[in-house]
Amino acid sequence: MSTNWMDRYDETVAEGFLGANDAHVGLSSLLGIAIDHVEPGRLRAGLEVTPALVTPIGNLHGGAVAALVDHVLGSVCYPHMERGQWAATTEFKVNYLRPVSDGRLVAEATIVTMTRRTAVVRVDVTNADRLVAAAQGTCTIVDPKA
Amino acid sequence: MSTNWMDRYDETVAEGFLGANDAHVGLSSLLGIAIDHVEPGRLRAGLEVTPALVTPIGNLHGGAVAALVDHVLGSVCYPHMERGQWAATTEFKVNYLRPVSDGRLVAEATIVTMTRRTAVVRVDVTNADRLVAAAQGTCTIVDPKA
Amino acid sequence: MSTNWMDRYDETVAEGFLGANDAHVGLSSLLGIAIDHVEPGRLRAGLEVTPALVTPIGNLHGGAVAALVDHVLGSVCYPHMERGQWAATTEFKVNYLRPVSDGRLVAEATIVTMTRRTAVVRVDVTNADRLVAAAQGTCTIVDPKA
């Protein structure tokens, strides 16, 4: 298994993720997504299952799970990328395994393979330590516009 | 192609979706999702690409696209279901085709096959009449808890 | 929807596909896959559901469906590519909709979007004019090794 991508790991990017949680903006802010752990090849983020994210049936909206999956899929790549590049999720697939009604939703992304141009990532989503969704997808690494 | 599911279509459910847009709650409200067309086997919903949904790079967060896909995947099934049942997205896959930076994001869901227990649905997502994402997934039809 | 890829369509590649069916080799030959229609952005191939492809339960092995899907996913791109390039399926997803027990399995691939480097393709698989599987995936266009 090629592990060349592991040769590059930018600790300050990882620390920046954690430090930015207080000031997070955009979709992360709307959904309350916070990154709470980063290590080489792995990143974990979560959100609180607030009433605003729950459907009339009483379950967390699958869209919130999918959004969290999408968020960690790209984020896990950044510490292994060059400054200025960005990671665009190209595609992913998610299986919902169990409904979620309260507590904290936690998604852990693990890089399966990564080249200079693309990464395949798996994501496990848990709630109260039970697996509630499993995902797999691809990020494309994009160079800064010259 | 079996079209038995087409024999059942509850117009008042469809109208209820459209009427509920002013009062929408939960994730729909957070993201500004509104259902704007329902017909047998097909449903269309959209959201405005507001600054709150855009990443620092200037593109709509993929998580918002995924959430909209998840939302229409289930919603398209309701007019063909019994009252009291609910549609749970079991799994889906999305390909992101182009970045989106402004305007309106529109997702159109089409039922591919549907039985009493499950439906497979395809979704086309457009922005300014260009296809920006394509998805495919499964809903499970769940009976009300007795 | 960008249609630039449609500007390039190599008719002799398309004709070559059809002419090669008698001499086909490799997995196509093992499974009896024959391409029977090619047009810009679309390609159709099929195989006979022989006893050798059927499980003890009496259904066509899903692996044969998946192999046919993979085959058309790449093939549909060739007439729109430069000579010498090759199309590698990067990922795909398939939903099996109905079991198949006999007759002919036909897969029709349609290009959703295509750039110089990548294409997203949808595939409909039918048996006796009924939809039995639906797939969606990505091909990467690879330049010849210098």
Add this chain to the structure above:
Amino acid sequence: MSTNWMDRYDETVAEGFLGANDAHVGLSSLLGIAIDHVEPGRLRAGLEVTPALVTPIGNLHGGAVAALVDHVLGSVCYPHMERGQWAATTEFKVNYLRPVSDGRLVAEATIVTMTRRTAVVRVDVTNADRLVAAAQGTCTIVDPKA
């Protein structure tokens, strides 16, 4: 993580898989698929990369990888099912990570979750100990026709 499905494990089914390799029929026989390890929640099978499975470019046809994935996805469920039931792959997604040109292709399936009606399974495909494909999908457990 619910592990109730682990309470049921039929060793003779597992042994039957291994013993049946000499007599295998159908798609397994065509592609040379042999199951070589079974344990609770996990099953491994492989095939030799013969010239008949290689494309003119010199790479193993992706269809052979997909067929092997489909095969182990269902097979891993059997020891945990009732006699007479069968496992139908409902959907799966595969990412191809590296081309394969020779040696042995090995797929290891792991049950992620399983109920009496459905199972979600992940598959890692390796060649010479390098990960060459990653898949994830769903099996439906079907009762015998009365």
